[in-house]
Amino acid sequence: MGGRGIRDLRDIICVSRLTCHESGEEFISDDEKKVVREVSQLSFSSNLESPTPRNESGNGRVISPDSGFVTNSSPSAGTGSALPATSDIFLTSDGAFFDDFGGGDKPPISKAPTGTALFTRSSIKKKKRKKGVLPTEPSRHELPKALPLPPVASISSSTVTESEFLAGKQNSENESHSSSLNAKQRVNFDEMLTYMDATIVASWLTRSNNSIHDMSAFCLKGDNFVKLAHFWLNDFPDIQKRDIFSMEHEFLLDELNLAFAVGRESGTVSRKDLLSLCGAVFKEYPAKLLGAKGPHLFLNYLDIFTSEKHAEYRTLLSDVKCSTTNRQYVQWILATRSFALLNVWTSIINFYRNLTNDGASQGLPIHEYSSSNENLQQRRMLQAIRLGYTEVIHYLIVNKHVDPQQPDSHGRSLVFSAVMHNQPDVVKYLIKRVQPPIEINIPADTGNTALHAAANSGNLASVELICQCPGVDLNCVSPYCERATPLHLAAMHGHEKIVACLLHHGADASLRMGTTSVRDLARDFDHSDIVALLDTHSNNK
Secondary structure, three states: OOOOOHHHHHHHHHHHHHOOOOOOOOOOOHHHOOOOOOOOOOOEEOOOOOOOOEEEOOOOEEEOOOOOOEEOOOOOOOOOOOOOOOOEEEEOOOOEEEEEOOOOOOOEEEEOOOOOOOOOHHHHHHHOOOOOOOOOOOOOOOOOOOOOOOOOOOOOOOOOOHHHHOOOOOOOOOOOOOOOOOHHHHHEOHHHHOOOOHHHHHHHHHHHHHHHHHHHHHHOOOOHHHHHHHHHHHHOOHHHHHHHHHHHHHHHHHHHHHHOHHHHHHOOOOHHHHHHHHHHHOOOOOOOOOOOOHHHHHHHHHHHHHOOOHHHHHHHHOOOOOEOOOHHHHHHHHHHHHHHHHHHHHHHHHHHHHHHOOOOOOOOOHHHOOOOOOOHHHHHHHHHHHHOOHHHHHHHHHOOOOOOOOOOOOOOOHHHHHHHOOOHHHHHHHHHOOOOOOOOOOOOOOOOOHHHHHHHHOOHHHHHHHHOOOOOOOOOOEOOOOOEOHHHHHHHHOOHHHHHHHHHOOOOOOOEEOOEEHHHHHHHOOOHHHHHHHHHHHHHO
């Protein structure tokens, strides 16, 4: 990646945004217990307080709060079938709106436009209207007043106040994006939201639902999440992270520009207004995502999107820095945040998949090197250990996704697992950086410790590291192997340098495995160099 310029990065990103990954290999087994959640699962009452329409030029025309288009009638006209006041509206996976009439089948009310897979600047330009000319009739099929919502905590009152919606205090004049609105308006976007196109918001939700499915399918298969995390933390330079987020932010502004096309063309909504709204719903950019903790934040959000963290999922999608006094605008704001996050995250994942040509995992499926008793995060830790991805192990530990003191389903510590996969750099990290220290003498269900495993496999670097651990028991015995010590196993397998290392750090050569001494094992297996080493050590005592 280090040799790629900004033009190459832009080209790859644009290709990524237009590429649809469809593979018959993309599946998740039942034992993964995946969560594929619709962004609009949670239904809200459609009995909402209608926004006050804006009159334009005293000509009797008003801008519909549902679509942002100028109409010749009231906002409620032309919206299709009337809905019962107590009905609930929700969006299905295929984009259809349904009305819950309290039982039986739910007949479709209307079909949300699915749009293209992803908007690009060229497609946005094609959709722009002639400057200064406002249509007199809606050019899109208008939708019911109650738009689908992302799954956030329900709002009980019929009137949403600033304190009820969010503690929505906008940060002061030091916000990353300035706004033409004054301090009070920067908190409340009601005036601006009058011009928002509801059909575009509906298409955003459809695309967000697709993003959830696609990200879950990718991240929950094999070791895709761990490999992506390694790329993001280790192989992708910070300067190119800034570039990709900057370009995705511009794409997001293009989407907002399209959603507020009428307001933009009439001059009522400025680019600074769009920047202000974008900063409120996508508040992580730029400070948090480009800060020191930004790479971990990106992965934490991806984990929330693709795992069974329902409370965190709801909290994340409802965390915006703005407020409104209108319930329908609440829906639009939360839908905008959902789209902003999911669109950016999906685009970056697709960028990674195109860059690495990694449309499907090439590694072992999770269940082939871990037990089904491990949860998702523990499996990811075992994957990272197997691959030697120290920075991913660090991410999982410092973000408390995994308890480093917790052994796996076979009683093996993380150090033991690192020894098994011959990853001395991982062993070094786990021994020297994890606090409190991992218990080094804990035996697995076989009775062997990490030092037994290292001595048995001939892993000299790991043996040296473990021998230096405070409190290590160099003479630990395996109850299921005639009380063999690590020195017995090293002598049996002819690992001369490991025998020397253990003796140097104080291992007792007089202990017996059953009735057999260490010297007897070396002699019986014809390891004459080890016999000589043991004789020299005995004479020097």
